[in-house]
Amino acid sequence: MKDLATSLRDWVAAGLIDEDQARAIRSHETAPTEERRVPLIAEVLGYLGGSLALIAAFILVGEFWADLEAWARLLLVGAGTIAFLAAGWFIKSIDNAAIRRLSSFSWALGTVGVAFWFGLLADDILAADPETTALIASVGGLVAGYVLYHLSPRSLQQLLLGGAAVATPLSALAHVDQPPDEFYGLVIWAIGVAWLLLAWGHHLRPQVTGYALGSFAALLGPQLMAINRTTWPMLLGLVTAGALLAFSVTMRNTILLGFGAAGIFIYVPQIIFEYFGDTIGVPLALFLTGVVLLGGALLVARLRTEVVSEPTVEEQT
Amino acid sequence: MTPKRRAIVSIVAAVSVLVVVTVIIFVFGVIPLPDYPSLADQPDPSIPGRVAYVEFDEEPCLFIVPASGGDAQEVWCGRQYIEYPSWSSDGLLLVMDYTAEPTYILIDPATGNEVDRVRVEDTNVPGAEPLRYGPGIRYERPDGATVITAGRRSGESTVEVQLPGGESRTILSVEDAPADYQFVDVQWSPDGEWVLVSDTEGRLLIVGADGTPGARVLVDGLQQYGAQAAWYIPGNDTYTVEILGR
Numbered sequence: 001m002k003d004l005a006t007s008l009r010d011w012v013a014a015g016l017i018d019e020d021q022a023r024a025i026r027s028h029e030t031a032p033t034e035e036r037r038v039p040l041i042a043e044v045l046g047y048l049g050g051s052l053a054l055i056a057a058f059i060l061v062g063e064f065w066a067d068l069e070a071w072a073r074l075l076l077v078g079a080g081t082i083a084f085l086a087a088g089w090f091i092k093s094i095d096n097a098a099i100r101r102l103s104s105f106s107w108a109l110g111t112v113g114v115a116f117w118f119g120l121l122a123d124d125i126l127a128a129d130p131e132t133t134a135l136i137a138s139v140g141g142l143v144a145g146y147v148l149y150h151l152s153p154r155s156l157q158q159l160l161l162g163g164a165a166v167a168t169p170l171s172a173l174a175h176v177d178q179p180p181d182e183f184y185g186l187v188i189w190a191i192g193v194a195w196l197l198l199a200w201g202h203h204l205r206p207q208v209t210g211y212a213l214g215s216f217a218a219l220l221g222p223q224l225m226a227i228n229r230t231t232w233p234m235l236l237g238l239v240t241a242g243a244l245l246a247f248s249v250t251m252r253n254t255i256l257l258g259f260g261a262a263g264i265f266i267y268v269p270q271i272i273f274e275y276f277g278d279t280i281g282v283p284l285a286l287f288l289t290g291v292v293l294l295g296g297a298l299l300v301a302r303l304r305t306e307v308v309s310e311p312t313v314e315e316q317t
Numbered sequence: 318m319t320p321k322r323r324a325i326v327s328i329v330a331a332v333s334v335l336v337v338v339t340v341i342i343f344v345f346g347v348i349p350l351p352d353y354p355s356l357a358d359q360p361d362p363s364i365p366g367r368v369a370y371v372e373f374d375e376e377p378c379l380f381i382v383p384a385s386g387g388d389a390q391e392v393w394c395g396r397q398y399i400e401y402p403s404w405s406s407d408g409l410l411l412v413m414d415y416t417a418e419p420t421y422i423l424i425d426p427a428t429g430n431e432v433d434r435v436r437v438e439d440t441n442v443p444g445a446e447p448l449r450y451g452p453g454i455r456y457e458r459p460d461g462a463t464v465i466t467a468g469r470r471s472g473e474s475t476v477e478v479q480l481p482g483g484e485s486r487t488i489l490s491v492e493d494a495p496a497d498y499q500f501v502d503v504q505w506s507p508d509g510e511w512v513l514v515s516d517t518e519g520r521l522l523i524v525g526a527d528g529t530p531g532a533r534v535l536v537d538g539l540q541q542y543g544a545q546a547a548w549y550i551p552g553n554d555t556y557t558v559e560i561l562g563r
Contacts, residue, residue: 197331203324203327
């Protein structure tokens with residue numbers, strides 16, 4: 001492989017670029033980078049060590065948790081939460097990718113801490129019932145998650161915001177007089193679809209995380225609805241998977257393609273067994289499932305070729 | 318589509334999806350729970366005896382309430398995991414303690430004192446039937462009539478009496494209750510004139526053996542999915558248990 005200087009000389013000789021452009025490229029490529037990269041292995045070991053230390057701290061606190069007064073619990077959790085949030089804030093401005101990830105991780109722990117603190121407040125101080133405790137905790141997490149996501153729109157912050165966005169309406173739904181179980185899954189599906197739409201409209205960053213989270217929720221919801229052997233959610237799941245596949249092609253998006261394909265593989269066998277298992281028998285249902293899945297695999301392979309063949313404007317930019 | 322238009326369309330579409338699902342939930346998902354008159358508010362003196370039940374809060378406690386309705390009286394609380402309240406023929410309360418080895422705790426309802434503790438294997442002598450008085454046995458009346466719960470579809474639950482001749486009749490039913498709502502445990506009153514029903518809302522209901530009068534709430538706020546209770550009418554030994562050595 002040619003080095004940069006040789007390539008630049010060749011390009012100037014071929015008339016592809018002029019001398020000024022060659023100088024500019026050389027200057028850009030040889031300028032010292034300001035960011036000092038942390039080796040990946042060091043970062044992984046750092047997270048591993050930090051996680052072990054955190055687990056040890058949780059176990060240690062767990063030893064005397066039951067003996068703590070309510071105010072002491074709130075103080076302990078509040079102090080830990082503030083520590084995580086403050087640490088994330090102070091290191092956020094350091095121009096280093098690994099440090100930014102650490103800041104994101106620290107804020108994620110802080111978000112969980114806020115939700116936990118509000119849960120403790122509701123349970124220990126307000127003596128709220130479990131449904132109300134869950135609602136107060138998730139609303140606290142939602143507000144904290146939104147603020148932190150607004151300050152630092154990274155994948156982990158979006159993940160926690162999405163989790164709180166699902167937990168809040170679910171815990172609110174638990175206050176309604178025993179809604180059918182399917183409705184919990186329907187809420188998750190609706191939030192998943194809304195999440196996908198918001199990602200598509202560039203309201204959620206990173207967009208790829210928004211697509212992944214939205215697709216996951218939109219496919220998980222119908223599956224949860226179908227746990228009670230209710231059949232219509234399976235059709236909803238299949239339609240959702242089909243829509244993801246269709247949009248993956250029009251938007252040239254491999255994330256949507258992957259989730260759409262997964263949805264097909266999850267829901268088609270269930271539907272075949274549910275609707276035809278009793279009439280055509282298990283062996284034939286299995287055979288039919290295999291044929292459909294094989295067809296699905298071929299379709300996905302073909303779609304993938306189309307999806308990756310032409311990058312979208314978003315991907316190009 | 319311009320980026321600005323796309324941003325607006327995405328918000329409108331996302332909000333629309335959430336609004337539609339919310340409307341669906343509130344139109345089709347909010348089904349009121351079956352409601353019944355309260356015996357605490359309007360006691361019925363024609364219902365005889367007392368009902369003992371276990372209430373699980375931070376620790377399980379035994380309560381007694383007049384079957385005709387009225388205020389419940391706390392009798393005993395323990396740190397153990399207890400089940401299967403029963404009555405002895407001489408009016409003592411028994412509960413099964415599953416904390417370690419299965420043990421019966423005998424309690425004097427008048428004082429709340431523990432009278433005795435008997436390990437199950439210690440009762441393995443002729444005449445002892447340690448598991449005889451689980452709640453299941455009380456669904457059968459001495460004349461052979463049984464009372465059962467049934468539900469054929471989501472939101473439907475019934476209490477049926479099957480008479481010895483094979484005739485079956487429904488004495489309590491709900492048609493369009495929330496999907497999770499069910500009648501859980503049923504048992505006859507010792508005189509066979511009433512049926513004690515627990516539902517998934519943690520309520521104890523009393524209904525006449527032939528369905529009239531209809532269900533009335535004796536106690537609410539108990540353990541969901543099957544409150545545990547035992548009915549006692551002094552002088553009626555139909556469902557009482559014998560205690561070794563007494």
